[in-house]
Amino acid sequence: MLYNAKVRFDFIKHRNKFFLFSVILTLVGILSVSIFHMNFGVDFKAGTNMDILVGKKLTQTEAKDVLEQQGYSDITPTVGGTNGDRVSARFDDVLDQSKVKAIEDAFKAKYGDKVSSEVNVVSPDIAQELGIKAIYAVIIASVAIMLYVMIRFEWRMALAANIAILYDAFVVVTIFSIFRLQVDLPFIAAVLTTIGYSINDKIVIFDRIRENLRFAKTKNADQIGDLVNQSLWQTMARNVYTVLAVLIIATCLFIFGSESIKLFALAKMIGLASGAYSSICIAAPLWMVMKSKQKPSTKQVAKKAV
CATH class of the missing domain: 1.20.1640.10 (Multidrug efflux transporter AcrB transmembrane domain)
Known part of the structure; x- marks a missing residue:
């Protein structure tokens, strides 16, 4: 054929x-x-997603301890980035500017002033x-x-x-x-x-x-x-x-x-x-x-x- x-x-x-x-x-x-x-994720579920660059290598346990100090004991962050210096945390609530700043300040207090963050907030609608x-x-x-x-x-x-x-x-x-x-x-x-x-x-x-x-x-x-x-x-x-x-x-x-x-x-x-x-x-x-x-x-x- x-x-x-x-x-x-x-x-x-x-x-x-x-x-x-x-x-x-x-x-x-x-x-x-x-x-x-x-x-x-935060794109389809109301909440706040924070990516925090601390400038120093850290572990998931260390990142979780900082969040627990701010009253977020139920949040399990992930640590990644090229040097293991980036923390990603997702919050089910829509955090206002004061709460975001408080979390960033807590990381600055432990890792220095070079800490920076990127925040993504999605409302329920x-x-x-x-x-x-x-x-x-x-x-x-x-x-x-x-x-x-x-x-x-x-x-x-x-x-x-x-x-x-x-x-x-x-x-x-x-x-x-x-x-x-x-x-x-x-x-x-x-x-x-x-x-x-x-x-x-x-x-x-x-x-x-x-x-x-x-x-x-x-x-x-x-x-x-x-x-x-x-x-x-x-x-x-x-x-x-x-x-x-x-x-x-x-x-x-x-x-x-x-x-x-x-x-x-x-x-x-x-x-x-x-x-x-x-x-x-x-x-x-x-x-x-x-x-x-x-x-x-x-x-x-x-x-x-x-």
Whole structure:
């Protein structure tokens, strides 16, 4: 056949295993989000976030002691930065200027006048508005991508691609929910960019499937499955290299980046891995299942009758 390629692994043959694994992971994610909820950061939950640069290396215990002296015994700060001299603390209350200054003065009293702070305050109304807009952003992006794929290809490919990219986004949500990682605006940016990278892989695969369909005479599910397998392996190297290139960059950001960008990079890494998996193991096999159930057109029936 014109689309012949070396098939090293039959993805279509094992499609039910991939579907089952994906369904189980989705159910785990739904249970985790329902029971434990998301660990929303200050962007989506009213409160105050303080980043304090003390200019000297300190431990988490030392930072916690300073906060306890100011009456914040329930706050667990994180210590990071290049030299371990940056303290990040999140307060559930909206702190006024006097309370912020009192905390900064307490660190200055212990570590010197070089202490500086960056304060991010979000009111309840703004937090709610940001949460709603984030949901709208994901929905609008998904609908726009589905319409684009439907216009360029066909509705089955659009539906399969959209199911797969929503799965990718939910995998990121699931991991962050299970491990109680903080969800903030960079997280939403990571989810949206994950959707963009993920749809790119799927379009490459569907474009090759469409090209191969022009030269193939597919009559049953087995022939369609063989065509999909061939198409997957024809595009495998391109998809793997593309994902690896971005994954290496995201990994470098996670290892060498600042504390504020680490969770963004981690979400990107999870989304890229999930996107590569869903393109091959969900989107293409799902299209094959829907295509194989397609009823023959009137012209095809007439040709068979002749």
